[in-house]
Amino acid sequence: MLKNDVLPIAAYTDKQWFDLEMRHIFSATWAYAGLVEDLAQPGQFKTVQAGLNSIVIVMGRDYRLRAFHNICRHKGTQLLRAEGTVKKAITCPYHDWTYDLEGELISVPKMNAEFANLDKSCLGLKRASVDVWRGMIWVHPEADAIAVSQWFGDIEPHLGAHQPEKLVEAADYKVVEDIAANWKIVVENYIDHYHLAQLHSGTLNMYDHAKAEFGFIGPHFAFWEPLDSEYAANLEKNASMPLIDHLSADQLGASVPMLFPGIGLGESETSWSVFHITPIAVDRTRVEVRTKVMPASDWQFAKYGARSSKFWQKRIGPKYPSLDASHPLGSADFMQEDIYVCEQQQKSYQSPYFELGPSAQHGESPIRGHQQVVWQYLKPFADKLVGDK
Numbered sequence: 001m002l003k004n005d006v007l008p009i010a011a012y013t014d015k016q017w018f019d020l021e022m023r024h025i026f027s028a029t030w031a032y033a034g035l036v037e038d039l040a041q042p043g044q045f046k047t048v049q050a051g052l053n054s055i056v057i058v059m060g061r062d063y064r065l066r067a068f069h070n071i072c073r074h075k076g077t078q079l080l081r082a083e084g085t086v087k088k089a090i091t092c093p094y095h096d097w098t099y100d101l102e103g104e105l106i107s108v109p110k111m112n113a114e115f116a117n118l119d120k121s122c123l124g125l126k127r128a129s130v131d132v133w134r135g136m137i138w139v140h141p142e143a144d145a146i147a148v149s150q151w152f153g154d155i156e157p158h159l160g161a162h163q164p165e166k167l168v169e170a171a172d173y174k175v176v177e178d179i180a181a182n183w184k185i186v187v188e189n190y191i192d193h194y195h196l197a198q199l200h201s202g203t204l205n206m207y208d209h210a211k212a213e214f215g216f217i218g219p220h221f222a223f224w225e226p227l228d229s230e231y232a233a234n235l236e237k238n239a240s241m242p243l244i245d246h247l248s249a250d251q252l253g254a255s256v257p258m259l260f261p262g263i264g265l266g267e268s269e270t271s272w273s274v275f276h277i278t279p280i281a282v283d284r285t286r287v288e289v290r291t292k293v294m295p296a297s298d299w300q301f302a303k304y305g306a307r308s309s310k311f312w313q314k315r316i317g318p319k320y321p322s323l324d325a326s327h328p329l330g331s332a333d334f335m336q337e338d339i340y341v342c343e344q345q346q347k348s349y350q351s352p353y354f355e356l357g358p359s360a361q362h363g364e365s366p367i368r369g370h371q372q373v374v375w376q377y378l379k380p381f382a383d384k385l386v387g388d389k
């Protein structure tokens with residue numbers, strides 16, 4: 001099935017592949033659930049989809065985070081939606097079964113009349129795991145999951161030295177995009193070194209792609225590249241935003257890892273972002289990007305913007321300047337450029353005339369690496385999968 005380390009086209013177009021990935025990858029690994037500041041007060045909750053599981057994370061009155069499967073123990077109705085605050089209890093809308101913030105069942109309407117000897121003690125909410133790592137909240141559908149610090153332990157030394165807790169969210173930088181492509185195409189594009197100097201010739205030229213260092217550490221991908229020398233020569237003046245103050249000179253550049261499965265980080269000299277990939281269907285993927293920057297005044301940001309504008313005006317531009325700014329390749333926006341090629345690729349995968357071309361030895365090695373990781377998870381179910389189309 002994995003010919004020359006490459007997954008078959010069916011892996012991107014066939015629903016059975018998608019269903020098995022949802023069950024055996026996204027329901028069996030740690031899922032990103034937000035930033036720690038999302039759940040700061042007792043009673044605050046947030047629901048997240050971890051593969052096939054809806055999970056609710058609640059901040060308890062003891063300021064501890066707890067995670068439960070978001071399903072009533074009576075008939076399985078979803079208990080809470082999106083995010084918000086509950087006072088003291090979680091009540092199912094169907095029959096008003098009510099649980100406390102520790103997940104114990106505390107009341108059932110007409111309990112004595114309707115149920116013979118109901119034992120509430122074994123009807124608490126099913127527990128999931130929740131933990132905090134690098135300023136992010138993580139959940140795992142299993143109650144006794146491996147520690148999140150252990151899951152990410154080997155990749156941690158290869159990440160940026162950023163301390164997300166010391167940064168503040170730039171709310172106007174939040175991006176949500178629904179992309180008409182399989183989640184693996186979005187991941188592969190994110191980790192592909194070969195396209196950086198070409199597709200993003202006008203948008204990501206502040207880094208020295210030729211000096212990039214990258215590779216897989218277990219299932220996770222590490223990527224680092226230094227600043228371009230012209231940008232670096234006068235960094236304080238050229239930076240468009242305040243520089244992250246806790247990075248040393250040799251740490252200035254871009255660390256762009258992809259944590260498995262589908263959690264990209266963008267850790268740069270001026271910002272720190274989470275690029276969260278959620279599979280929606282075999283050919284549809286949601287990406288949500290949240291960005292943190294130095295806590296500085298609006299005046300400070302304006303000062304950096306004004307001082308650097310000349311430098312960036314000369315440097316940043318669209319892939320094809322003849323195109324209108326509404327076209328991705330005329331937008332001068334690297335995310336729009338990426339979405340464009342991902343959607344094109346997915347479309348071509350439907351064509352009977354499509355045949356995958358050769359893979360670049362160095363620049364596309366991350367893509368083959370990711371396909372191998374996915375295959376490790378799906379290999380035990382190979383008999384259920386269709387191969388080359």
Ligand SMILES: [Fe+2]
Pocket residue numbers: 189190195196199200334338
């Ligand atoms: Fe890209």
